[in-house]
Amino acid sequence: ILNVEQSPQSLHVQEGDSTNFTCSFPSSNFYALHWYRWETAKSPEALFVMTLNGDEKKKGRISATLNTKEGYSYLYIKGSQPEDSATYLCATGGGNKLTFGTGTQLKVEL
Amino acid sequence: EAGVTQFPSHSVIEKGQTVTLRCDPISGHDNLYWYRRVMGKEIKFLLHFVKESKQDESGMPNNRFLAERTGGTYSTLKVQPAELEDSGVYFCASSQLGGETQYFGPGTRLLVL
Numbered sequence: 001i002l003n004v005e006q007s008p009q010s011l012h013v014q015e016g017d018s019t020n021f022t023c024s025f026p027s028s029n030f031y032a033l034h035w036y037r038w039e040t041a042k043s044p045e046a047l048f049v050m051t052l053n054g055d056e057k058k059k060g061r062i063s064a065t066l067n068t069k070e071g072y073s074y075l076y077i078k079g080s081q082p083e084d085s086a087t088y089l090c091a092t093g094g095g096n097k098l099t100f101g102t103g104t105q106l107k108v109e110l
Numbered sequence: 111e112a113g114v115t116q117f118p119s120h121s122v123i124e125k126g127q128t129v130t131l132r133c134d135p136i137s138g139h140d141n142l143y144w145y146r147r148v149m150g151k152e153i154k155f156l157l158h159f160v161k162e163s164k165q166d167e168s169g170m171p172n173n174r175f176l177a178e179r180t181g182g183t184y185s186t187l188k189v190q191p192a193e194l195e196d197s198g199v200y201f202c203a204s205s206q207l208g209g210e211t212q213y214f215g216p217g218t219r220l221l222v223l
Contacts, residue, residue: 004152032210043113044201044214089153094210096166097143097155
């Protein structure tokens with residue numbers, strides 16, 4: 001992996017479904033992994049910053065895990081709600097520039 | 111606490127014109143960053159200020175882009191002359207010295223016709 005890659009590109013789920021998406025990144029020279037939630041026309045909202053292999057973070061119904069050795073992070077949303085509809089961005093780096101993936105666009109339908 | 115603010119929220123200009131974008135970081139944040147998202151692609155780094163000094167400007171596309179942060183508070187990003195490929199969303203972010211989290215503004219949507 002040379003760049004930060006996210007999959008899937010987009011996702012449609014029903015209200016109440018649990019879902020997850022993936023961020024893959026170069027495992028060499030790793031510093032930190034960031035997850036952001038972005039609704040169009042609003043500021044990207046910082047969800048998590050993770051630095052250690054095996055890190056797990058949780059915020060309400062959203063949680064994330066980190067594997068720095070194999071270069072991936074998962075974001076999980078439990079019991080999706082329509083207000084979870086947004087683009088979820090991951091990025092590597094810290095202290096200086098962030099390198100972003102293209103995002104996973106989540107749509108939660110009633 | 112007020113977040114990062116950006117002005118204007120939208121700008122539509124013609125090719126060849128000049129546009130200046132402004133970013134006000136969170137008070138007390140010495141780090142200030144500019145990023146750009148071209149439609150359908152990832153958000154890309156443009157440059158990083160620490161106080162009034164340019165720490166890293168490796169992402170600036172060419173010399174039509176000029177960023178300043180006089181006094182180490184707000185920053186401006188000027189595009190002169192604008193080209194069609196400059197269209198996109200320009201984000202500003204700020205963080206504390208030594209801080210890991212960058213806090214983003216809502217962006218300025220620039221359309222060059």
